[in-house]
Amino acid sequence: MRNQIIDIVPSTMINFLLVAVFSLLIGLEQRRYYIKQELESRFGTDRTFMLIGILGFVFYIIVPQTMILFMFGGLALIVLLGICYYQKIVVQRQFGITSILTALITYCLTPLIYTQPIWLVLLIVVIVLVMTESKEVLFQFSKRFDKEEFITLAKFLLLAGVILPLLPDKNILAPTLNFSPYKFWLAIVAVSGISYCSYLLKKFVFPNSGVILTGILGGLYSSTATTIILVRKSKDLQEEHKTVAAIILATSMMYVRLFLLALFFNKTIAWMLAPSFAISIMVSAVIAIYFCKFYTNKSIITRAKAFQSHNNPLEFKTALLFGVLFIFFAFLTGFVIRNYGVDGINLLSFIVGMTDIGPFLINLLQSKWDIENTVIVTAILNAITSNNLLKMIYGITLSDKSIRRPLAIGFGILIVMGLLLSFVLHL
Template sequence: MELFERLAVALALGLLIGIERGWHQRGRKEGQRFAGLRTFGIISLLGALSGLLSDKLGSHLILAATFLGFSMLVVAAHLLEARKTEDYGSTTSVAALLTFALGAVAALGFLAIAAAVAVVTATLLGLKPVLHDWVEKLEQKELHAIFKMLLISVVLLPVLPNQTYGPLDIFNPYEIWLMVVLIAGISFVGYFAVKIAGTSRGVTITGLFGGLASSTAVTLSLSKMSRDSRGSANAVLAVGVILASGTMFPRILVEVLVINPGLVMDVVWPLMIMMVVTYGGALWLFLSSDRGKEMEPVKVQNPFEIMPALKFAAFLVVVMALAELGQQWFAEEGLYTVAALSGISDVDAITLSISRMSNQDLAYSVATNGIIIAASVNTLVKGLLVVFIGDRAMAWRVMAVLLSTIAAGIAALLLL
């Protein structure tokens, strides 16, 4: 029965990929398709039977020889089809070879691995139009930014020394650069989400995902746009600013989770309450606004360059040193002061610093208070930016929601 189960899984995986390939080639007449639903099922069974024979006879030469022969058949079929249709795409041919391998892997007992790879393969095959559209939207500077991101994370990070230096025993090159990579990675997600979705589709998309890249940048951009807008358009812009501010709270939660998972249960409720209040205010404004008007695209700058990353690393070291000194010299009040001052310009650095300190001797309650203070100050600063830069009608909407968010955060600290 176990062998029958393996063969059944192999057949199911082949049919899964065959469904996608058959749908992709549905416009061709019978006999003109390279391979469809039935063929991919048979290919997977061929791989499974070859794998079973090799396993039972104790020689993988049978599997290797069968795969070699099948590969030659696939290449010949591909060349004949390309000669007739002048379509030299090799996706289906490669998918057929992979299906054979998946059948063999399933037959050898690695069912979970085979199933996971088959699902990912079918998904990638089905996402061809979407993936091609993403590539077409990708600019050269963004491609270079991706390579730089990989350089600092995959190449540079592993070779940095993972030990502390300096009189305060806080300068750890590996940990600091890991934090830089974390912030750059979160910003990348937000930037490319806006890039793929398109900012012209609405400020709500920009607010939600642009806030991951830079909520302050989104706030400034939408505030400037409000000067030339009136009425319901400003309500929509206010929604974008509020959503960008609300995105800061799950962003903080992710940072805490990476640096000190044990602190998450202490900060999650205040942060979630603040997020719910913020998003609730945005939803209320969104439902009461006129969303039919086409808005001007919002500019979200490329989130990664080498110099800004180095500047953030330097700023992070300064904040870590001030937080440590504030805690040592003035106890909790000193840390809270540093948190408030840091929150004026950036909430990430102080969040990472406090999370790191709570891994050592800083009480979780003090760490939670410091993070909420920084988030509250940063939220207030965004509201003030709208007041001084944006339209007055937009400003009161934003300030009403953000002040409610701050009040909810303070109440959560006092009650929880």
């Protein structure tokens, strides 16, 4: 039926109707935007923009091969809009140019419809409508930026879009290590990307988040760092039940972050880890819910204070430290596997858990070790269990006395569960 209608209705008519409808929508948006202003403060809205779109259609359809008439019409429109803008500056003392640019885009709709896929034209129209309506939203959003934000964005684009494609993907170390400058930098970009997303969410989407959301977002960056921050602030927060829940949730998000890294570097290992990670996330979520909703203590419950869970994740020192640990664990893991086999890698995984497990995990996922996948999965689970033990030690030694016992219980459950999951893989 649809094809029959298209065959009956000339394509020129369909294109004309699209130009008219899109132009009218843009014009209606302009009328709504200027509805509270005087008529003299604008050069036109719905009828004007619709006629501009139709004018572009007429000039284009007459000589579509050379578009000479369309170009002259566009030049005449630019002159008229320039005169209008000059009057706006001189008489009204206003300098905004959004409506003029929108009018020029409306004039160009016809060649877009004839030469580009319809989804692209729709996308352009939608963006025009959204951007003209988002002035106040963008203004409020820009107020949250400080002078370092664009430098941070430039750093990430430099890491991911400039340096990474230029690096060679050739092995420069032992064949078993599968180590190349490209894979080395890819690991830095992957970890920095997850951390940067968490940083942006915390600063711009949830700037006034409480302690619970701080734990969730901080866990995407670093569960260990978030745990240390929360336990140190436990005396000031005076929300012991929520502080414990936030720390456990930070660990829960650690499983999400590690699964994303595994999925990025080695899908086979990632799906082998998925059942254990799913169980760990559910158990940690249940523990967090219990401490948040049902755990009672004698402290006075006050409103959660918002604070930054971490600083800028793209500092050069952080990236450099990650790179050094990445290379170190590459050699150390290779040495242990060659000399001590599976037992050595299991012992090493427990030791590594007391440091940053990210470089060790990515080495296991990227390198071509002569070991079974189950051994790699077990080593990752052991490293996570050891890291949970480290966070429990931090919690007990650095926190307020009122949360030491629930922290020990929560992490104790996660540690025992991690050991059980690791044991099951050996069966």
